[in-house]
Amino acid sequence: MFKDRKDAGQKLRDKLLNFKGVSNTVVVGLPRGGVPVAFEIANDLSLPLDIVVPRKIGAPFNKEYAIGAIAEDGKAYFDREAIEHLGVSTKYLESEMEKQRAESKRRLRVYRGERPPVDFKDKTILLVDDGIATGSTVKAAIESLKVHHPKEIIVAVPVGPQDTISELKESINQVICLATPHPFNAVGCFYSFFDQTDDDTVIEMMKHKPLTPSQ
Structure with missing residues (x-):
């Protein structure tokens, strides 16, 4: 279904083009595997990138x-x-x-190093992971983000089971999911290449500075 996380991010980006360069919008990735997906979206849509780290x-x-x-x-x-x-x-x-x-x-x-966190207050947050299974980490991330009083939270993922996606839709503004295959075994089953994202990759991507729309 997806070659790798970069491919998944590019395909997910195509569903988020209306956010390109929109002020007060931030892409938030879930480390570690969600960050490469979020990076593609943030880079191509000229948006800042940040993380939350539920365990x-x-x-x-x-x-x-x-x-x-x-x-x-x-x-x-x-x-x-x-x-x-x-x-x-x-x-x-x-x-x-x-x-x-x-x-x-x-x-x-x-992962953040010396970089200060993005202020989420009154922001539209695109919360991105490489896929959802039970949804536990995404749900914890949502609760953590709500404390900062964002304008809205939109979950964007390449793949997830229909029941989990339906459950998420009850608690946030919007869920964008490219595929809800059945039966659903594990997220990695829907990628040709699904290696473990290492810390160095996340650290490097967190140095991301969004391009301006003119670039």
């Missing part, structure tokens, strides 16, 4: 299975149904929240 909270016996997520400011999302079904203890959740929040803050410092 997945995995189940006790399967860290890849998300039961929630938490952002650097402590805003979190939990899948209460999954937590109850798996019998996850409060002690485990508190421990993982503390650990993942600390890691989120560390990564934010590393």
